[in-house]
Amino acid sequence: MVATRQSTQLLPSDTYTDTLGTGLAALQTAASSGEFDYNAIRSQVNKLIHGIVPTGGEHWYDAVTARGVIELDSDLSDLEGKTILCRVSTLADIVVGGGANVVTLASPGQVPTEVSAIGAVTTSGAITAQLAGAVGTGNSSVVVPGQNALAPKNLCVLVDTATGDVVSTPGGDQVYGLLQGPSTATNGNAFDNGADGVQISLVVVNAGRNGFDLTTAAAGLTIEYGYVARSTLESVPEECFAPWPGGLVDQAAAVDVTRQNAYDNQGTSTVTVATNATVNLAATRAWRLRDSLSANMFVVTEATSVQVAGAALIFDVDAPIQDFDGTTFDVLMAGAVSLDAGATSNFTVSAGNISVGASAGNASLSAGQDVDITSGTVLDVNAGTNMDVDVAGTFDLLSGGTFSIDGTGASNITVTTGTFTVSTETSGNLDLLAADAVNITAGDEPAAAGNSVNITSGSATGGNNAGGEISITVGDANGSSSGEDVVISAGSAGATGATGGNVVLRPGLETAGVPGFVSLAGSSNGDDEHIVELSTGGSNGSAAQMLVGTSDPDATAISARPASLYLRNTQVADGTAGAVWINTSDVAGEGTDWTEISGGDVTGPASSVDNEVALFSGSTGKVVKAASIRFIGEAICIAKTNRSGGPLAVNDLAVMDIFNANSVTTTTTADNTDVVYPVAIGGANNAEVWLVIAGRFTVKVTNAATAGDYLGTSGTAGSSASATFPGTGTFAQCDDSAAGGLVTASFINTEVY
Numbered sequence: 001m002v003a004t005r006q007s008t009q010l011l012p013s014d015t016y017t018d019t020l021g022t023g024l025a026a027l028q029t030a031a032s033s034g035e036f037d038y039n040a041i042r043s044q045v046n047k048l049i050h051g052i053v054p055t056g057g058e059h060w061y062d063a064v065t066a067r068g069v070i071e072l073d074s075d076l077s078d079l080e081g082k083t084i085l086c087r088v089s090t091l092a093d094i095v096v097g098g099g100a101n102v103v104t105l106a107s108p109g110q111v112p113t114e115v116s117a118i119g120a121v122t123t124s125g126a127i128t129a130q131l132a133g134a135v136g137t138g139n140s141s142v143v144v145p146g147q148n149a150l151a152p153k154n155l156c157v158l159v160d161t162a163t164g165d166v167v168s169t170p171g172g173d174q175v176y177g178l179l180q181g182p183s184t185a186t187n188g189n190a191f192d193n194g195a196d197g198v199q200i201s202l203v204v205v206n207a208g209r210n211g212f213d214l215t216t217a218a219a220g221l222t223i224e225y226g227y228v229a230r231s232t233l234e235s236v237p238e239e240c241f242a243p244w245p246g247g248l249v250d251q252a253a254a255v256d257v258t259r260q261n262a263y264d265n266q267g268t269s270t271v272t273v274a275t276n277a278t279v280n281l282a283a284t285r286a287w288r289l290r291d292s293l294s295a296n297m298f299v300v301t302e303a304t305s306v307q308v309a310g311a312a313l314i315f316d317v318d319a320p321i322q323d324f325d326g327t328t329f330d331v332l333m334a335g336a337v338s339l340d341a342g343a344t345s346n347f348t349v350s351a352g353n354i355s356v357g358a359s360a361g362n363a364s365l366s367a368g369q370d371v372d373i374t375s376g377t378v379l380d381v382n383a384g385t386n387m388d389v390d391v392a393g394t395f396d397l398l399s400g401g402t403f404s405i406d407g408t409g410a411s412n413i414t415v416t417t418g419t420f421t422v423s424t425e426t427s428g429n430l431d432l433l434a435a436d437a438v439n440i441t442a443g444d445e446p447a448a449a450g451n452s453v454n455i456t457s458g459s460a461t462g463g464n465n466a467g468g469e470i471s472i473t474v475g476d477a478n479g480s481s482s483g484e485d486v487v488i489s490a491g492s493a494g495a496t497g498a499t500g501g502n503v504v505l506r507p508g509l510e511t512a513g514v515p516g517f518v519s520l521a522g523s524s525n526g527d528d529e530h531i532v533e534l535s536t537g538g539s540n541g542s543a544a545q546m547l548v549g550t551s552d553p554d555a556t557a558i559s560a561r562p563a564s565l566y567l568r569n570t571q572v573a574d575g576t577a578g579a580v581w582i583n584t585s586d587v588a589g590e591g592t593d594w595t596e597i598s599g600g601d602v603t604g605p606a607s608s609v610d611n612e613v614a615l616f617s618g619s620t621g622k623v624v625k626a627a628s629i630r631f632i633g634e635a636i637c638i639a640k641t642n643r644s645g646g647p648l649a650v651n652d653l654a655v656m657d658i659f660n661a662n663s664v665t666t667t668t669t670a671d672n673t674d675v676v677y678p679v680a681i682g683g684a685n686n687a688e689v690w691l692v693i694a695g696r697f698t699v700k701v702t703n704a705a706t707a708g709d710y711l712g713t714s715g716t717a718g719s720s721a722s723a724t725f726p727g728t729g730t731f732a733q734c735d736d737s738a739a740g741g742l743v744t745a746s747f748i749n750t751e752v753y
Contacts, residue, residue, distance in 0.1 A: 018042035018060040082233045083122060085153065086240035088112065089226040093161055096202070096221050101214045102139035104199045111191035111198050112179075114229050118187040119144060124235070125188065127153040127228045128181040128198060135182045135199040139214050143178055149210050154179040156200055157226040158218060165274050169217040172276045173204045176212070179227050200225060372396065553581050554594040561590050632680040635695035635747070640664050640677070642689045644717075649682040651700050651742055652718040654691060664691060666717040671729030676713060678732075678747075694747050696735065701743045709734045711745055 013035040020026060020043035027040040046060040092110045096103050105111045117125035129142045129152075143152035156177035158167040167175040177200035184195040191198050203212035231237065281287060281302035289298040299307040331337055347354070357363060381387065389395065405413075413420075424430055432438050535543030545564040547553070553566040560566070564583040579598075585591020604614065604624040613627035630637045642648050643663040654664040656675040664677055677691035678699040702714045705722035712729040714721035722734060722743070732745040 013038050015039070016042070018046040022047070080232065080234040083124070083230050084233060084236050084240065085127070085228050085230055086236065087157070087226045088114070088126070088229045089224065091224055093222050094200075094225065096218045096223060098220050099216055100219050101202045101216045102199055103202070104136040104197065105191075107192045107197075112227055112229070115188050115190050116181060116185055116196060116198075117230050118181060118185055121187055122230070123188060124230050124232060126179065126191075127230055128179050128185070129154045130185060131180050131182055131199075133183055135180065135197040139201040140180055141178065141201065141203060141212055141214060142180060143212075150205060150212075152178070153228055155228065158202075159224045159226075161222045161224055165272075167218050167221060167223060168274060169204060169215065172274070173217075174275060175215060175217050176203050176205075177201065177225055178203055178212070552579075552594075553583075554592070557592045558594070559590040559592050560585075562586065566594060629693075630690060632690060632692075633695075633697070635678075635680060635692040635697045637680045637690045638693055639688050639690050642683050642685055642687055645685055647682060647684045648679050648689050648718070650679055651698050652679040652682065653677075653699055653713065653720050654679055654689070654718075655713065664689070667713055668715050668717050670713060670715050670721060671727045672713040673729050676729070676731040692747060696744065696746050697732075698742050698744050699732070701738060701740060704737075704739050705734045705743045706737045707734050711743075 015035065017039045020040055022044075027043070031037055031040065042060040046058055046062075049060065049062055049064060050058040090110065090112065094103055094105065094110055112126035115125040117123050117127050118130050119128075127144055129140075129144045131140055131142060144154040146153040146155070156179055158175055158177050159165065160167050169175060179198060179200060181191075181196065181198050185198075186196065189196045202215055202218050204215045204217065205211075206213045231240070279287065281300070283302060286299055286301040288296055288300075291297055297308070299305075301307070356365075422430060532546040533543055534545070543561055545560050547558065547560060547564065547566045548569060549558065549566065550569045552568065553560075558566065560583045562583055562585045566581040566583070568579045568581075579596055581594040581596050583591060583593060584595050585593040602622050602624060604617075605626055608614075608626060609630070611630040611632055613629055613631065614624045615627045617623040617625040628638065641660070641663045642654075642665075643657045643660050644654065644665045648654060648664075648666075653666070654677045655667045655672055656677070657663040657665040658674065667674070677693070678697045679689055680692050680697065681690035683689040699711065700719040701711065702716050702719045702721050705711075709722040709724060710726040710730045711720040711722055711732045711734065712727050720732075720743075723730075730748065732747050735744045735746055737743075
């Protein structure tokens, strides 16, 4: 039987409230009826729904507008399983090899402590990209895609253990690592040194900031690295959000992050910027540095100017390299301006003029060594009155084009000591022009020979070019006047017994063709044309002449000074040979007695050999030729071919080779009766050697020899042997004594082949 409770036993509440307090005393100890208990439950439900202590506007019977308990349970479960990426640091020292852009990690110690999470998976572990091959075989830029191209999930942060700073390139770009495993790796496995190995490829952000380039900037460094690990919220390590080298630290919300607070917080500590820093100024905005009275000291205005202000300020820029770029650079000072540098410097404008001037006072340009002024077109120096250039050392005026130094009065260019050179360097003539005379005078030399005036033409530099000419020309006379003379005078001696200066005309030397010559040309075509007159000065001076013509001077009675020379032209039309006459007149002035100079017409080979004998060729007595014998020392020698099978040296002994014409060999037969030849000039096998056929010579001897002994061949190839009496093979008699080695002898063999 089912028992039921009468409805009157549970009475409804007379008073409804859902704003009771909380706690034991408020809800349990103070309970006085079932109605109180109902209201206590209503108050707790109100708190569960609204999450606050009810104030009268919220009620336990309000609709639940968010999640229910079951939905909350599901959401909490999902939240616990939510994955989070944390940066994990590894403090093991890892040495990057020289020139390397990849490093293989060793297990244990250097590899991540988590298992691997390979590629685009959601499992927990160290996030690793998978290579196409094995680790340690090369670098790679393979990544696990992340938030963007510059934030892949396998990106590692690298720290230089020597400095504690992030690794950077010399240009300040941060160097990162890409954590990568081999193609054989299995997701969820622990890292090892084999199939589940791991490497870090070293990269920097590329120029387009849309990916990475491999780099060797970390080569040779010892580094630590921080990799990215995936974890669930339920198992996230408590240090996951702790600051990591190179990371950020969030300030409390109550902190007012202003530049003033940042400066104050910094104190006196130095700020180190490990990467490039840039401050962008908006249009028309300025960045000002002021003093304690708010007066500007340094002002940078966007797209306008950089200004240093203040009457008492010193603008001191102390840096190895100072680079000022802009449209206008204006330095305006009420006092002095000084630009000082410790090395080679320049002040250049790419367009327009550059002016250095003084409104009052002097403008000084000075240097410890040279002052070099170079103009691209015209160098224009204007002086109000005088222009005075004083140089303690060298004064170098170098123009890329022409230059002109003009004066309206008497002018001079003088050097007190040393050589004064006026020249053209690669081409062009040197012209000395005067409205009147041109005087070239060498200075007198006290107590020494007079100085010389040297005029030298250039030598040819290659090919078949001729040496340069020297031409001195005076102006032609007008009307019936005589032409002006060309006078080249050397300095006179300063005392009796001293030597006057010389006048030297020297043609260019021969280098690869015809040598240069001194050409003295007259101005007429007559047979009595005086080309050269050689004379000595003073009251006791005398003279002789050189003439050129096309006829015989004795037949045409050409008059000249005694000892003058007449050269008949060798290019006359009738083919008459050239000839030379000397004037033999004994008169005081000029005479007509000429004697032809002949002889010296013997011809021969273009070259000869030392010690070679000359023979007449033909019957004219005017031609000689080379003989086939030579005098070498005191011996007469002929040439034959060495067929001994080895070299023959001077003082060796050879014999006629009866098997080869005009050849010699050696023998080991004593008293050989073949024709014997001492060697005067040796040679290799099959080469020419010169052999003694008569006279006195030196030859090798195998035994002791006494003056008067006789020599024949020996059992030693190339050597003779001495004997007291002559034998069948005797060819010479000793002139001195020797204990062996070399002996001097005279040839007695009369057979020559």
